[in-house]
Amino acid sequence: MAKYMLIMRSTDEAFAAFANLEFADILDAMGRFNDELIRAGVLLAAEGLDPAPGIVVDFTGEEPVVTDGPYGETKELFNGYYILDVASAEEAAEWAKRMPYMTGSKAEIRRVTTIDEFPQDNEWIAKERAWRESTGQL
Secondary structure, eight states, rough: OOEEEEEEEHHHHHHHHHTTTTTHHHHHHHHHHHHHHHHHTEEEEEEEEEEESSEEEOOEEEOOOOEEEEEEEEGGGOEEEEEEEEEEEHHHHHHHTTSSSOOOOOOEEEEEEEEGSTTTTOOOHHHHHHHHHHHOOO
16 A cells, blocks of 8 residues: 545635535535545545635745745645555545545645655664654654
8 A cells, every 4th residue: 555645726716616505515525535535444634724824935036035925826725635555646635536625626646755765774763763663654
């Protein structure tokens, strides 16, 4: 099994459709989907992100620049995520296709790397592994 992050992205079209729905209906649809993930044993985490206020730290110049965020254009936002423990990216995509999401939205799927994929003889990896073990993450 591997961890995959489903990154939920909205568009202007999705935000417009969202405005026409009852919030209770949205919660009901998402709740049913979340319950399905839980019953399947693949859900590790799921959170929504507040669109404002936010902060952006931009590393494109010589020094990091901190500005208000999130990004100004809807296409640059992501508004929530799921982390699933599934066998493949294809299985993660099958779950993503079942999300009750607005027309115009997108879900990006990214594999979450594990500490085991890094050089185990590295001092910093060893320290992180010890921390993860001490907090019950490994």
